[in-house]
Amino acid sequence: MKKGILLMRxxxxxxxxxxxxxxxxxxxxxxxxxxxxPAAAPPARQFKNVQVMKDIPFAQMNxxxxxxxxxxxxxxxxxxxxxxxxxxDKPQKQIARSMMALTAAINKSAFGGSQLVNCYTCHRGSPKxxxxxxxxxxxPPHYTLTEPPPAPSLPKVDDILTRYVAALGGEQALxxxxxRVITGTREVPLGxxxxxxxxxxxxxxxxxxNLTMSVSRTERATIAxxxxxxTAWAQNAAGAVNVLPDPDQGRARRVANxxxxxxxxxxxxxxxxxAVETIGTRETYExxxxxxxxxxxxxxxxxQTGLLLRRAVYLExxxxxxxxxxxxxxYRDVGxxxxxxxxxxxxxxxxxxxLGTSSTFRVNRIQIGAAIDDxxxxxxxxxxxxxxxxx
Numbered sequence: 001m002k003k004g005i006l007l008m009r010x011x012x013x014x015x016x017x018x019x020x021x022x023x024x025x026x027x028x029x030x031x032x033x034x035x036x037x038p039a040a041a042p043p044a045r046q047f048k049n050v051q052v053m054k055d056i057p058f059a060q061m062n063x064x065x066x067x068x069x070x071x072x073x074x075x076x077x078x079x080x081x082x083x084x085x086x087x088x089d090k091p092q093k094q095i096a097r098s099m100m101a102l103t104a105a106i107n108k109s110a111f112g113g114s115q116l117v118n119c120y121t122c123h124r125g126s127p128k129x130x131x132x133x134x135x136x137x138x139x140p141p142h143y144t145l146t147e148p149p150p151a152p153s154l155p156k157v158d159d160i161l162t163r164y165v166a167a168l169g170g171e172q173a174l175x176x177x178x179x180r181v182i183t184g185t186r187e188v189p190l191g192x193x194x195x196x197x198x199x200x201x202x203x204x205x206x207x208x209x210n211l212t213m214s215v216s217r218t219e220r221a222t223i224a225x226x227x228x229x230x231t232a233w234a235q236n237a238a239g240a241v242n243v244l245p246d247p248d249q250g251r252a253r254r255v256a257n258x259x260x261x262x263x264x265x266x267x268x269x270x271x272x273x274x275a276v277e278t279i280g281t282r283e284t285y286e287x288x289x290x291x292x293x294x295x296x297x298x299x300x301x302x303x304q305t306g307l308l309l310r311r312a313v314y315l316e317x318x319x320x321x322x323x324x325x326x327x328x329x330x331y332r333d334v335g336x337x338x339x340x341x342x343x344x345x346x347x348x349x350x351x352x353x354x355l356g357t358s359s360t361f362r363v364n365r366i367q368i369g370a371a372i373d374d375x376x377x378x379x380x381x382x383x384x385x386x387x388x389x390x391x
Contacts, residue, residue, distance in 0.1 A: 048086035070355025071119035118320030167306035169338035189349035208258040227256040239383025
């Protein structure tokens with residue numbers, strides 16, 4: 001597990017969250033920024049001493065490891081020796097392998113190979129799963145013969161989306177904006193598994209129809225990423241530049257649309273309004289969108305304001321689905337009646353990062369109509385590595 005790869009992964013999530021969110025106020029922090037390897041990368045057996053997951057794609061190894069750690073409520077060193085991941089010193093590593101084989105066998109024999117049983121099924125965030133009911137046992141529900149209350153009446157998808165656009169300022173006001181520069185502060189989840197957050201600053205450049213670029217700086221690292229109209233790229237702290245594979249490439253392409261809030265239905269083959277859900281103290285309409293060739297996305301629109309409060313997705317891994325959600329708050333007028341969120345909370349801090357991490361973004365300024373040259377969005381050349389100390 002290389003720190004450079006993980007630094008880049010944590011950074012790419014920062015960009016994809018704010019690119020879409022601040023773009024039109026739409027919570028689109030879903031691009032799994034993660035895998036820095038090309039789509040045709042070799043399988044995970046290129047890691048040392050991989051025995052159970054040796055045939056999975058290379059890009060899935062770290063997400064699967066992070067998900068398993070979150071499912072058990074532990075860190076990397078619960079099973080591994082730090083920076084010597086291939087060693088066999090700890091019995092937990094052998095137990096983990098046997099449990100992976102067990103869940104795979106259950107899924108194959110009972111569910112036709114579907115990933116319905118995983119570590120979280122029993123562990124629920126604890127390294128030792130509970131095997132006995134905890135006392136006191138909650139009182140059973142009170143059963144009556146009365147009819148249940150009727151299900152709430154749900155609006156149509158088109159009505160929710162129309163109200164959402166109006167809440168952001170209306171299509172005419174949104175179309176008048178063709179570029180913006182967004183600046184702010186946030187915690188950058190650096191280090192292996194993103195467990196070493198650092199305070200930093202970000203600048204995001206956006207230009208219609210689909211150009212984005214983000215630069216993030218901390219005392220420890222400067223990282224960048226973007227979408228040049230065709231390809232999503234990422235540059236890590238060491239200066240290496242990589243092209244994202246699918247599904248991350250497809251997700252980046254969708255959120256790079258400068259007017260995504262106006263064209264949200266184009267992201268999905270189908271959208272369904274499924275329920276009324278409460279987020280904090282606010283009731284929302286839950287809408288599920290189904291992107292072609294990708295996992296479903298859940299969008300939560302405030303019943304009162306019409307604004308988008310949450311976007312939730314998951315990443316398929318060999319260890320089960322890894323959840324990721326972004327909450328949006330503090331919508332403000334940025335000019336011409338257009339509103340955008342100034343407070344964004346990501347949990348976990350990145351779609352391919354440790355489940356125990358989180359990150360909050362605070363927008364300080366959004367400059368509308370800034371002149372931005374198209375060359376700013378071009379995939380950069382790799383930076384040369386600095387010489388080692390003493391050279």
